[in-house]
Amino acid sequence: MTSRDEHEMRVGFAGDAKKITVDVPTGDAPPWDLDTRLTSVGGRTRRIDAVAKVTGRARYAYDVDLPGMLHAVVARSPHAAGRLASLDLSAVAALPGVAAVIPLKEPGNRVRFVGDPIAAIAAQRLDQALDALAAVRAEYTTEAAVTDFRDHPDAPELVRGEVVGPWPGRGGDEVAAALAAAAHTAEGTWICEVQTHSCLESHGLVAWFKDDGTLEVWASTQATFGVRGGLASALELPEEKVRVHAEFVGGGFGSKFGADAEGVAAARLSRLVKCPVKLMLSRFEDHTCAGNRPSAIIRIRAGIDARGIITAWDYDAWGGPGYTGRGGGTRHNPTYFTRAKTRNSHRDLDSATDAGRAMRAPGWPQGNFAMEGMVERLAELAGMDGLAFRLLNDADPIRQAEWRLGAERFGWEQRRNPKPGTPRDGDPAHLLRGAGLASAFWGQMGGTGNQVTCRIHQDGTVEARNGAQDIGTGMKTVMAVLTAEELGIAPERIRVTMGDTNDPVGPASGGSTTTPSLAPTVRHAAWLAKAELCERVAAALRVEPGSVRCEGGRVIAGDRALGFDEACRLIGPTPVEATGRRFRNYEGYQDSVAGCQFAAVVVDARTGVVRVEKMLAVQDCGLVIDTLLAENQVLGAMIQGMSYALHEQRIVDRATGRMLNGDFLNYKISGPADLPDMEAIMFPVANGKNNVGAAGLGEPPAIAAPAAIANAVGNAIGIPLRHLPITLDKVLAALAEARRNR
Amino acid sequence: MTSSKVLGTFVVNGEPHEVAYAPHKTLLEVLREDLGLTGTKHGCELGECGACTVLLDGTPVVSCLVLAQEVEGRAIRTIEGLADGPDLHPLQDLFAELGASQCGYCSAGFMLAASELLERNPDPTRDEIRAAVAGNICRCTGYIKIFEAIELAAARLRGEQGQPTREMLYGS
Numbered sequence: 001m002t003s004r005d006e007h008e009m010r011v012g013f014a015g016d017a018k019k020i021t022v023d024v025p026t027g028d029a030p031p032w033d034l035d036t037r038l039t040s041v042g043g044r045t046r047r048i049d050a051v052a053k054v055t056g057r058a059r060y061a062y063d064v065d066l067p068g069m070l071h072a073v074v075a076r077s078p079h080a081a082g083r084l085a086s087l088d089l090s091a092v093a094a095l096p097g098v099a100a101v102i103p104l105k106e107p108g109n110r111v112r113f114v115g116d117p118i119a120a121i122a123a124q125r126l127d128q129a130l131d132a133l134a135a136v137r138a139e140y141t142t143e144a145a146v147t148d149f150r151d152h153p154d155a156p157e158l159v160r161g162e163v164v165g166p167w168p169g170r171g172g173d174e175v176a177a178a179l180a181a182a183a184h185t186a187e188g189t190w191i192c193e194v195q196t197h198s199c200l201e202s203h204g205l206v207a208w209f210k211d212d213g214t215l216e217v218w219a220s221t222q223a224t225f226g227v228r229g230g231l232a233s234a235l236e237l238p239e240e241k242v243r244v245h246a247e248f249v250g251g252g253f254g255s256k257f258g259a260d261a262e263g264v265a266a267a268r269l270s271r272l273v274k275c276p277v278k279l280m281l282s283r284f285e286d287h288t289c290a291g292n293r294p295s296a297i298i299r300i301r302a303g304i305d306a307r308g309i310i311t312a313w314d315y316d317a318w319g320g321p322g323y324t325g326r327g328g329g330t331r332h333n334p335t336y337f338t339r340a341k342t343r344n345s346h347r348d349l350d351s352a353t354d355a356g357r358a359m360r361a362p363g364w365p366q367g368n369f370a371m372e373g374m375v376e377r378l379a380e381l382a383g384m385d386g387l388a389f390r391l392l393n394d395a396d397p398i399r400q401a402e403w404r405l406g407a408e409r410f411g412w413e414q415r416r417n418p419k420p421g422t423p424r425d426g427d428p429a430h431l432l433r434g435a436g437l438a439s440a441f442w443g444q445m446g447g448t449g450n451q452v453t454c455r456i457h458q459d460g461t462v463e464a465r466n467g468a469q470d471i472g473t474g475m476k477t478v479m480a481v482l483t484a485e486e487l488g489i490a491p492e493r494i495r496v497t498m499g500d501t502n503d504p505v506g507p508a509s510g511g512s513t514t515t516p517s518l519a520p521t522v523r524h525a526a527w528l529a530k531a532e533l534c535e536r537v538a539a540a541l542r543v544e545p546g547s548v549r550c551e552g553g554r555v556i557a558g559d560r561a562l563g564f565d566e567a568c569r570l571i572g573p574t575p576v577e578a579t580g581r582r583f584r585n586y587e588g589y590q591d592s593v594a595g596c597q598f599a600a601v602v603v604d605a606r607t608g609v610v611r612v613e614k615m616l617a618v619q620d621c622g623l624v625i626d627t628l629l630a631e632n633q634v635l636g637a638m639i640q641g642m643s644y645a646l647h648e649q650r651i652v653d654r655a656t657g658r659m660l661n662g663d664f665l666n667y668k669i670s671g672p673a674d675l676p677d678m679e680a681i682m683f684p685v686a687n688g689k690n691n692v693g694a695a696g697l698g699e700p701p702a703i704a705a706p707a708a709i710a711n712a713v714g715n716a717i718g719i720p721l722r723h724l725p726i727t728l729d730k731v732l733a734a735l736a737e738a739r740r741n742r
Numbered sequence: 743m744t745s746s747k748v749l750g751t752f753v754v755n756g757e758p759h760e761v762a763y764a765p766h767k768t769l770l771e772v773l774r775e776d777l778g779l780t781g782t783k784h785g786c787e788l789g790e791c792g793a794c795t796v797l798l799d800g801t802p803v804v805s806c807l808v809l810a811q812e813v814e815g816r817a818i819r820t821i822e823g824l825a826d827g828p829d830l831h832p833l834q835d836l837f838a839e840l841g842a843s844q845c846g847y848c849s850a851g852f853m854l855a856a857s858e859l860l861e862r863n864p865d866p867t868r869d870e871i872r873a874a875v876a877g878n879i880c881r882c883t884g885y886i887k888i889f890e891a892i893e894l895a896a897a898r899l900r901g902e903q904g905q906p907t908r909e910m911l912y913g914s
Binding site: 052053056057058059063065125198199200248249251474628629632635637663664665672673675678 | 775781783785786787793825835843844846847853871883885887889
């Protein structure tokens with residue numbers, strides 16, 4: 001068992017601060033808390049790689065060009081389901097420029113979706129490789145297939161958008177009793193369509209299998225070490241013989257964790273021809289073969305008591321994760337249900353389409369959309385305003401404070417439409433305004449198993465190195481800020497290297513784990529390096545080691561104050577080098593982060609067009625390491641959520657399983673023209689979970705926006721819309737039905 | 743497809759370049775593959791995302807839809823030519839300053855489209871900015887920082903101070 005030291009710290013936030021005693025593993029840096037005064041942390045640092053990005057000098061995988069490099073493409077199944085009957089590649093090899101062709105399936109293998117890889121071709125030029133696709137002779141025995149999860153034999157029956165059929169009895173006895181005892185109950189169905197990640201840089205890599213038996217790779221990935229492991233295993237190489245680079249990555253959002261079949265194919269082709277091979281997916285392939293956020297059907301019945309407390313919560317969900325039949329689960333914020341009897345069930349329904357992958361808060365936007373929609377209905381039944389109802393039910397002390405702050409800054413009272421479905425004073429009759437709100441929850445405080453190197457050179461250069469990737473979140477800058485804080489110098493002075501598996505091991509960028517996993521390690525490395533720097537300075541100046549400290553850009557040694565560079569000259573030619581470790585998390589203040597979002601919309605009742613006018617987020621991420629980076633994450637997540645709520649939908653032809661809108665014209669993503677007024681308010685919390693107090697931030701702000709917007713539309717038009725995306729046809733249909741029912 | 747190349751001159755960022763290139767190539771491909779100017783990005787190759795935007799005789803075009811042969815001799819500006827030597831263009835400086843560039847993949851296209859707007863309209867409204875960059879998609883930033891960076895760059899180009907306001911930094 002690890003030895004540990006008791007450490008008293010003040011945690012929480014201004015409205016709920018408390019002293020706790022935590023067990024800090026021996027050897028860890030003393031943790032920061034509410035009372036720690038920090039200089040660089042919490043500021044607004046210009047990203048240390050920003051200039052490379054704005055000048056076009058940043059090199060992404062797609063930009064890599066090596067002497068003698070070949071270009072590869074993948075031949076894919078045109079059928080959604082069946083078996084490969086025969087595969088003849090002999091005509092391909094004879095074509096001009098073609099250097100190698102390999103099968104990726106053998107006759108008899110299943111094809112599982114339109115786009116399933118069957119062969120890969122490398123040629124001197126990309127156009128030659130593309131031309132060669134026509135020479136692939138493949139025959140298939142096809143089968144009838146379900147290409148939409150709603151057509152699966154186990155799918156629930158939907159009548160006018162509502163699941164019909166009995167509720168499962170088993171395990172639901174307590175909930176059934178709570179429902180029977182409730183003052184009010186409600187029931188409803190929510191549906192979400194498939195969203196694609198739509199990273200602007202498509203998936204792919206350049207693989208170079210060299211004469212010495214090593215494989216060097218430049219990948220567009222959010223997991224350098226994952227790609228290394230995947231390629232090593234597929235090519236039966238020791239991991240030490242594979243080196244993966246990802247210095248700049250054009251987005252990932254959960255879809256770029258592995259080498260994928262295409263990456264393995266490029267590496268195999270390179271091994272055959274002993275040349276670098278580049279394989280980047282086209283936009284259509286990226287939409288259709290590189291993952292997506294699964295669709296969902298969610299049915300909820302719930303009850304409240306006479307005071308409006310939620311007492312029963314029965315949640316039944318079906319996910320549509322594609323051919324794997326796995327990973328379509330949905331999740332929702334649990335903090336409203338601490339006084340309720342609850343039951344959750346989930347079933348995945350496979351279909352012959354591309355497999356779902358993790359996408360920014362996997363399962364949460366779907367689940368929270370349904371949950372917050374039901375909460376809205378329960379508030380109505382309780383005769384309460386949506387905000388007051390949430391304040392009554394939400395058990396999270398952080399979010400309680402956030403609701404109040406957000407409501408005031410957003411102008412909840414003024415923006416909420418008191419008479420849903422009618423125009424506000426001064427508006428023309430066809431313009432309907434409304435406001436909505438929703439919560440966000442995330443429970444990721446980072447994990448162990450990574451290392452960071454901190455090196456201080458005699459010329460004053462400070463390096464921080466880790467082999468994981470910065471996918472655009474600003475992780476390199478986070479490393480600079482934390483190292484600078486510990487050494488008392490400016491973040492701009494730190495030279496950060498990320499995205500090379502020859503450096504110390506780091507996490508995959510998923511589940512909002514990168515910052516909380518790495519930040520304490522970065523700090524630990526800098527803290528150890530600082531101690532050694534102080535020792536060497538003390539030895540050179542012949543003073544007590546304990547009398548030397550780093551502060552305000554200087555190194556103070558007894559009664560002398562040296563500039564940082566001046567002190568570094570005393571190090572000598574061997575740099576100070578320290579390897580930081582990630583210790584386990586402490587007990588801390590809270591294991592989750594809280595957030596909430598508000599949205600105001602205007603709906604044109606003549607056209608059905610929904611415009612978001614204003615969005616506001618209040619978000620906790622533990623210690624805010626850099627305010628600008630944190631706000632960047634939140635603002636970007638809000639627009640992705642708006643895009644999911646209003647625009648994005650993969651459309652698959654049910655007969656053939658082929659995606660009909662695999663581009664950016666027909667697959668609509670929110671663009672500059674859709675931009676609302678936006679505000680992100682960071683809500684810092686000293687969580688006491690690690691030596692920094694960092695928590696994850698990538699996912700939580702992506703969870704609330706779709707629900708908040710859907711609720712705002714409901715408030716505007718007076719009819720809840722429970723099927724995402726809320727396109728104008730759905731708005732018009734709902735308004736027409738309301739007119740008929742009047 | 744033919745493998746023979748043709749010889750042509752492209753005037754990129756003020757410098758003529760004589761290039762032997764495959765005649766079927768798009769301007770995007772010639773810039774990236776034959777001139778090594780990879781700051782112009784592949785996004786969709788269908789003219790739908792704006793990542794490959796460059797200026798052609800001062801007008802924004804999506805270079806993935808421009809046949810290279812058609813623009814020989816005409817003035818092409820790419821992201822590599824936006825800075826004045828070591829001095830960043832105010833757009834570049836403010837994209838960096840405000841975090842308008844996250845993964846960075848769309849940034850060049852946005853800045854080139856915006857630079858053309860600021861050439862013809864030194865004091866654009868937010869709606870005019872909206873129209874100028876409506877053909878560009880960003881998946882990371884949520885756009886608001888891009889708009890603010892363009893507004894501030896316009897101010898700087900007009901000779902005003904162009905510092906971020908308190909609202910830009912801390913919300914309203």
